[in-house]
Amino acid sequence: MPARKWCFVPKCKNTTYKTPDKTFITVPRDAKRREKWFAAARRDIKKVSEKSTLYCCEDHFKLEEDMEIYVEYKLSKVSARLKPNVVPHLFACQPDKSSSKKGFVKAVRNDQGKN
Template sequence: MNSKVYKWCAVPQCKNTSIKTPKKVFVHVPNKKIIRDKWLKLARRNPNDVVSNSPLYFCEDHFDLPNDMENYMKHHLMGSVSQVRMKPGCMPHKFIYQPDRKTQTSDTTERPYIAKK
């Protein structure tokens, strides 16, 4: 990814851009239709309103980078990486800029009343 490209977070109500917040990591929304549509729906965007091949980004505020990013340690130690690589199956799950919803779309903590097998 070219770090010189202007990037803006595609999550509604999130104001992060590569100009306003240049230190933030911007994650490229996958181009594969099924995954792209899931990401957009999680962010409360209509996938039909977005051109299918347009480059879209979500900022780091919508992820848990230490757990979601494959090359996080390199980014953390070096200050940047040439390409952000997210772990397979990673989905955005933090939507703090949308106050009418929970900050996470799914609860990843284990329910205490479910016994382990």
């Protein structure tokens, strides 16, 4: 029985147990690429061992655009292989950073009537 996988993106609930039809892509081990993936996912890289094997589910990509061989993947189930510089970029499971800023009010200056 293969090991269970879960998405490393905070607040994403996808696992191979709950969502067995989803594709899970291995998070790169290369330090620079891994750092970019963690930053995009808003996850603290310091809390995870650099030797840990982590996965990111397909919900955080546009597979048709982000994969090198998408058609072959869909037809024959070859391994999912992303284009070299692709980073997870879809995060519907996370609140928007801009909407989570509480207490920020933009001051509006009224210049009417001043000459």
